[in-house]
Amino acid sequence: MTELHLHNLTFERQGFSLELSTVLPKGSRTLLVGASGAGKSTLLSLLAGFLMPKRGQIVWEGRNIEDLPPQKRPLTLLFQDHNLFPHLSAWNNVALGLKPSLKVNAEEKDKIQDILEKVGIYTLRERYPHELSGGERQRVALARSLLRETPLLLLDEPLGPLGPGLRKDMLDLLSTVCDEFQLTLILTTHQPEEAMSLTDHMLFLEEGKIIEEGKPLHLLKAPTHPLLRAYLGNRSV
Amino acid sequence: MSYAFYVFWFTVKQSILSVLFTVPIGGLIARALVWNHTWLPARLCLKVLGLPFITPALVGILGFIALFSAFFNVYSLSGIIMAHVVFFSPFVAHYMINAWRFIPEEHYRLASQLHFSSAHILYFVELPQLRKALLEVSWICFCLFLNSFTLIMVLGGGPQKTTLSMAIYQSLFFFYDPEEGFKFGSLQFLLTLSLIFLTCLFKVRPSGKSLKTPSFPPLTAPFQRPLVWAALLLIFSPIVAVIFPSFKAAPMALQNPLLWQSLGASLSTSIWVGPLSVLLAMALVSTQSVFGKPLATLYFLLPPTLIGTLLFFLSLKTPYIPSTFFLGVMQILYILPFSYSLLVSPHRSVKETYGPIALSLGLSRLQSFLLVEWPLLKKPIATALGMSCALSIGNFASLAFFENSGAPGLTKLLYEQMGRHFNEGMVTAFLLLIFCYFLYQLPQWILKTHDRTASA
Numbered sequence: 001m002t003e004l005h006l007h008n009l010t011f012e013r014q015g016f017s018l019e020l021s022t023v024l025p026k027g028s029r030t031l032l033v034g035a036s037g038a039g040k041s042t043l044l045s046l047l048a049g050f051l052m053p054k055r056g057q058i059v060w061e062g063r064n065i066e067d068l069p070p071q072k073r074p075l076t077l078l079f080q081d082h083n084l085f086p087h088l089s090a091w092n093n094v095a096l097g098l099k100p101s102l103k104v105n106a107e108e109k110d111k112i113q114d115i116l117e118k119v120g121i122y123t124l125r126e127r128y129p130h131e132l133s134g135g136e137r138q139r140v141a142l143a144r145s146l147l148r149e150t151p152l153l154l155l156d157e158p159l160g161p162l163g164p165g166l167r168k169d170m171l172d173l174l175s176t177v178c179d180e181f182q183l184t185l186i187l188t189t190h191q192p193e194e195a196m197s198l199t200d201h202m203l204f205l206e207e208g209k210i211i212e213e214g215k216p217l218h219l220l221k222a223p224t225h226p227l228l229r230a231y232l233g234n235r236s237v
Numbered sequence: 238m239s240y241a242f243y244v245f246w247f248t249v250k251q252s253i254l255s256v257l258f259t260v261p262i263g264g265l266i267a268r269a270l271v272w273n274h275t276w277l278p279a280r281l282c283l284k285v286l287g288l289p290f291i292t293p294a295l296v297g298i299l300g301f302i303a304l305f306s307a308f309f310n311v312y313s314l315s316g317i318i319m320a321h322v323v324f325f326s327p328f329v330a331h332y333m334i335n336a337w338r339f340i341p342e343e344h345y346r347l348a349s350q351l352h353f354s355s356a357h358i359l360y361f362v363e364l365p366q367l368r369k370a371l372l373e374v375s376w377i378c379f380c381l382f383l384n385s386f387t388l389i390m391v392l393g394g395g396p397q398k399t400t401l402s403m404a405i406y407q408s409l410f411f412f413y414d415p416e417e418g419f420k421f422g423s424l425q426f427l428l429t430l431s432l433i434f435l436t437c438l439f440k441v442r443p444s445g446k447s448l449k450t451p452s453f454p455p456l457t458a459p460f461q462r463p464l465v466w467a468a469l470l471l472i473f474s475p476i477v478a479v480i481f482p483s484f485k486a487a488p489m490a491l492q493n494p495l496l497w498q499s500l501g502a503s504l505s506t507s508i509w510v511g512p513l514s515v516l517l518a519m520a521l522v523s524t525q526s527v528f529g530k531p532l533a534t535l536y537f538l539l540p541p542t543l544i545g546t547l548l549f550f551l552s553l554k555t556p557y558i559p560s561t562f563f564l565g566v567m568q569i570l571y572i573l574p575f576s577y578s579l580l581v582s583p584h585r586s587v588k589e590t591y592g593p594i595a596l597s598l599g600l601s602r603l604q605s606f607l608l609v610e611w612p613l614l615k616k617p618i619a620t621a622l623g624m625s626c627a628l629s630i631g632n633f634a635s636l637a638f639f640e641n642s643g644a645p646g647l648t649k650l651l652y653e654q655m656g657r658h659f660n661e662g663m664v665t666a667f668l669l670l671i672f673c674y675f676l677y678q679l680p681q682w683i684l685k686t687h688d689r690t691a692s693a
Contacts, residue, residue: 048346048350049349050346050349069349070346070349070350071349071350071351071352076350077346077350079343079346079347081341081343082341082342082343082344082347083343083347085344085347085361085362085365086365087365088361096351096361097351100351100352100353100354100357100361101357148350148351
């Protein structure tokens with residue numbers, strides 16, 4: 001069973017409820033789309049273990065993971081902001097992915113160097129977060145998540161703080177690392193048309209429910225559901 | 238070593254030692270409360286964290302003596318330090334919890350993804366962000382302990398345990414030696430000036446914001462829940478230690494006419510001191526006076542004895558002014574920084590949000606106050622008023638310096654009873670406590686306040 005299976009995943013809080021089931025194959029790249037408050041971030045938090053479902057199951061490769069604490073789940077969630085500790089250099093922020101004590105041996109140092117080179121920020125390793133641009137900070141956070149070698153990568157609005165040029169660079173980089181590390185990717189964005197080239201699957205959420213599911217190109221090009229059409233407005237491709 | 242130097246050294250020593258114990262304990266309590274903020278006892282603790290603040294110091298000290306005098310000599314340096322820990326660690330916790338809000342929730346989530354231990358979270362997530370607040374609160378506590386008056390007056394005193402504040406008071410009122418009082422007063426004045434200078438240098442600007450807990454998911458670490466229970470014990474035990482014994486002594490103590498006269502005297506002062514302090518604070522806040530900002534720091538910088546001594550010498554030169562006037566002025570000077578701190582942030586927020594709309598609608602100053610500011614500031618004004626009245630009735634330092642008209646006032650009576658009529662003192666303390674909390678709540682009941690600023 002090489003897939004992520006969400007079975008009747010239910011969550012309720014303060015007038016909001018989420019209830020959904022879906023299957024995402026291993027290695028797939030899923031685009032999570034929906035208006036603000038539709039439940040995208042809630043779903044990512046449930047997957048990452050920051051919120052606990054009221055009922056339902058999260059199954060990864062045949063194993064239930066909904067009761068596991070965040071650090072034991074086979075995934076990394078990157079946030080839109082505050083992914084880095086401001087008082088640590090880029091190198092140390094990445095090294096935390098290996099050892100919270102930051103006492104890394106020579107082999108681990110090589111590993112960190114490799115990852116930093118892969119995401120293109122090795123030369124910036126001594127810089128602190130406030131000395132890096134938004135795109136560079138995202139790359140540092142991505143490097144750390146790659147270092148953790150978790151098979152699932154969840155990205156909450158990774159393109160949000162970036163300008164148009166940097167968004168393209170980030171998408172290219174994500175595509176490269178997903179291929180190389182064989183990652184299963186789930187990402188949320190308010191610019192679905194931009195992330196279309198990176199992803200092969202799309203979920204459209206509204207009020208905590210999956211309204212539409214399918215190929216991004218197909219759904220974005222010819223949206224049939226009125227809610228999806230309303231969400232996309234004149235942006236359909 | 239000269240006596241003056243010894244007094245100075247003891248003042249600084251007891252402050253440093255008290256800070257070294259109070260701040261880490263308060264910080265740990267804050268951490269336990271923040272980490273367990275959804276747990277019922279922690280929620281209760283967060284609600285009552287401000288209680289020691291409006292509890293009259295003398296009542297707390299009486300409870301402290303009743304609780305701990307059986308275990309060790311409370312009239313000692315260790316007694317002073319322990320009392321500081323009991324009364325001020327909730328204040329430290331309150332201060333630190335507000336600082337916790339500036340740690341992004343994502344950092345805790347990151348920490349749990351990266352399998353950080355509690356120590357790693359402290360080192361990587363919390364300390365870097367809380368360092369400034371920790372230094373600030375340590376400095377504020379240091380200044381408060383340097384200026385401690387009521388606590389040292391009860392637990393200290395005597396040549397071995399005298400602080401500058403006490404030395405001034407003893408010179409003026411026990412030895413009737415104004416020259417010696419002036420000498421110590423000058424020393425305290427210099428010390429206060431140095432503290433003001435250092436406060437400006439360190440840019441310590443305490444905020445009067447109400448308590449807000451962060452919203453990140455609760456975390457767990459060993460010993461935190463017992464710490465929450467310990468904090469609750471710390472807050473309630475001195476109060477409970479006063480309440481229960483007072484029931485036994487009440488039938489006799491309540492027949493003492495001096496008790497009721499003192500209550501009347503205290504109430505008659507607090508009903509004009511409280512509102513006047515709030516009015517002055519409102520005036521400073523709404524005129525955005527240049528005195529406002531430094532005023533907010535005076536509560537920990539200005540020693541009550543220094544104000545008392547200055548007013549005392551002034552009263553000697555102006556015998557035609559009744560002592561009640563100086564008593565009121567001393568209380569207002571003590572209370573004003575607190576009222577100001579409570580009002581300045583809500584007023585600024587209302588002004589910034591609705592000021593331009595009021596201006597564009599052509600509302601006059603009065604219309605703007607009646608239609609916009611008053612409805613939105615009713616709650617903080619009621620809180621400031623309640624706090625001012627409660628602080629006035631519970632204030633001891635002013636009564637130690639100036640006679641009330643007719644009767645000694647409740648705190649002075651309580652101080653006198655602590656020596657000889659301990660059980661009667663319990664009843665006085667309980668009565669003081671009741672009126673203190675009643676006065677604190679009364680403006681909020683009368684004005685029927687509920688928070689409208691949050692939804693506005």
